Amino acid sequence: MRVVIAGGHGKIALLLERLLAGRGDQAVGLVRNPAHVADVSDAGAEAVVCDLEAASADDVAALLSGAAAVVFAAGAGAGSGAPRKDTVDRGASVLMADAAERAGVRRFVQISSMGAGQPPRPGTDEVWAAYIAAKTAAEDDLRARDLDWTIVRPGHLTDAPATGRVRLAVPPVPAGNVPRADVAAVIAALLDEPGTWHQTLELTGGDSPVAAAVRST
Numbered sequence: 001m002r003v004v005i006a007g008g009h010g011k012i013a014l015l016l017e018r019l020l021a022g023r024g025d026q027a028v029g030l031v032r033n034p035a036h037v038a039d040v041s042d043a044g045a046e047a048v049v050c051d052l053e054a055a056s057a058d059d060v061a062a063l064l065s066g067a068a069a070v071v072f073a074a075g076a077g078a079g080s081g082a083p084r085k086d087t088v089d090r091g092a093s094v095l096m097a098d099a100a101e102r103a104g105v106r107r108f109v110q111i112s113s114m115g116a117g118q119p120p121r122p123g124t125d126e127v128w129a130a131y132i133a134a135k136t137a138a139e140d141d142l143r144a145r146d147l148d149w150t151i152v153r154p155g156h157l158t159d160a161p162a163t164g165r166v167r168l169a170v171p172p173v174p175a176g177n178v179p180r181a182d183v184a185a186v187i188a189a190l191l192d193e194p195g196t197w198h199q200t201l202e203l204t205g206g207d208s209p210v211a212a213a214v215r216s217t
């Protein structure tokens, strides 16, 4: 299976690329910084330089030729302000979904965030509010499309080693941490699990082995 990952040099993306390569899938990581190509190659994926805040849907659709699935793993990141939450966390997801439709790639897994889907609490920090608004708008955009989508909302991400055990369920799931390595394993398992199409799932650390958690959603 050829899987194109938006935000291919992200921490989850690099872990996912290793998992996909290890099971014989072809991963393609879209990166905006040419200096990141070597890390993506080291993870066993093909790297393609593509700035998702500058590319057109036709540009990206051309990169999706032959793909079976798209994973949206990009994000403006912790140091960014409100405008880039909109251009990356919302805008780049919309761009990838537009491109997937044009290229006829039906499977689309979006990494969102716990907290999306609800208005931010009054008094919330402006940048956090913009982030949650962007993730919510990206989710709404994807749900409205004729694609085989799954939305995954992880809790607080950590760089701890994989545990292989998670809690994955329709909202609401109590807030909690989850290692990026376990998020990557869940996404790899979700890709070829049609039972998860058209589901919005929250994800934290938990007790269920990843494969069982994905099968039972």
Ligand SMILES: NC(=O)c1ccc[n+]([C@@H]2O[C@H](COP(=O)([O-])OP(=O)(O)OC[C@H]3O[C@@H](n4cnc5c(N)ncnc54)[C@H](OP(=O)(O)O)[C@@H]3O)[C@@H](O)[C@H]2O)c1
Pocket (backbone or CB within 6 Å): 006, 007, 008, 009, 010, 011, 012, 013, 030, 031, 032, 033, 050, 051, 052, 053, 054, 073, 074, 075, 076, 077, 078, 088, 089, 092, 111, 112, 113, 114, 153, 154, 155, 156, 157, 158, 180
């Ligand atoms: N932090 C948390 O606790 C938390 C919780 C729930 C969900 N999430 C979400 O989980 C997702 C993945 O998290 P992560 O920690 O793996 O993210 P990450 O390491 O910050 O990776 C995000 C990637 O997106 C890339 N990106 C940004 N702008 C881009 C552009 N214009 N074109 C192409 N790529 C671009 C970044 O590239 P550059 O290095 O070039 O900027 C980076 O490689 C994000 O969407 C994040 O919002 C985070």
